[in-house]
Amino acid sequence: MIGLAASVSFLPNSFIPQEHSYDMKCRKARPSDVEAMQRLLLTEGKNDYNYLPETEVKKHLEGIASGETEAVLAEIDGKLAGFVSYTWGKHYPQYEPPDARNRDHGYIAEAVVSENLRGKGIGTMLLGMARDELLKKGFSRIYLKRHAENKASARIMEKAGFVEVETFLDPAIRTYGSRKTTVCRFAKEANGR
Numbered sequence: 001m002i003g004l005a006a007s008v009s010f011l012p013n014s015f016i017p018q019e020h021s022y023d024m025k026c027r028k029a030r031p032s033d034v035e036a037m038q039r040l041l042l043t044e045g046k047n048d049y050n051y052l053p054e055t056e057v058k059k060h061l062e063g064i065a066s067g068e069t070e071a072v073l074a075e076i077d078g079k080l081a082g083f084v085s086y087t088w089g090k091h092y093p094q095y096e097p098p099d100a101r102n103r104d105h106g107y108i109a110e111a112v113v114s115e116n117l118r119g120k121g122i123g124t125m126l127l128g129m130a131r132d133e134l135l136k137k138g139f140s141r142i143y144l145k146r147h148a149e150n151k152a153s154a155r156i157m158e159k160a161g162f163v164e165v166e167t168f169l170d171p172a173i174r175t176y177g178s179r180k181t182t183v184c185r186f187a188k189e190a191n192g193r
């Protein structure tokens with residue numbers, strides 16, 4: 001039986017995995033979740049397309065304790081199934097309208113779903129939740145980046161309403177395939193929100 005926490009009851013049905021054989025709960029991450037999140041990301045999140053500098057990633061997630069970082073996570077039968085972390089700042093002022101370049105925007109940082117649970121809509125659901133948390137904070141534009149050829153990542157971004165802003169060679173952090181990074185943006189005004 002799927003048991004979604006009240007905080008996600010607004011999610012469209014298409015975001016909810018259809019299997020009924022487990023109990024899934026979604027909620028904001030707490031400092032006590034950080035260790036399990038680091039472990040999941042640095043084991044199952046690793047692939048040729050995902051740039052994960054260990055020290056930086058750990059520090060980013062440790063920011064959950066101070067509130068510098070936030071994350072939404074899914075638990076299945078009490079075990080961490082995946083999360084999306086997010087923050088805010090001036091990550092991509094070059095893509096912002098001139099009057100917004102000195103203001104913070106939302107930034108989605110990390111996304112991972114446990115390998116044996118992929119393809120069930122959990123990544124899309126969590127990305128949608130993270131996007132909505134940033135919109136609630138008043139950030140009307142939200143950015144993220146991925147390896148240009150990370151197909152699963154590209155698909156969840158597309159399903160959550162993110163569109164490509166730019167793709168460019170990024171050999172400093174991309175060692176595989178095209179070695180390109182794609183930056184995507186969700187814009188509240190373009191999505192009738």
Ligand SMILES: CC(C)(COP(=O)(O)OP(=O)(O)OC[C@H]1O[C@@H](n2cnc3c(N)ncnc32)[C@H](O)[C@@H]1OP(=O)(O)O)[C@@H](O)C(=O)NCCC(=O)NCCS
Binds near residue numbers: 044120
């Ligand atoms: C990216 C990730 C979080 C997605 O999680 P998920 O729970 O599987 O996501 P969803 O089930 O919501 O959607 C995945 C979509 O990608 C598609 N997909 C997966 N692999 C694909 C591939 N190789 N080619 C094309 N599409 C692919 C799935 O078919 C699905 O799309 P659909 O609903 O149209 O069928 C997960 O793959 C992951 O943890 N990857 C490793 C870490 C990573 O790369 N993170 C992103 C860094 S930017």
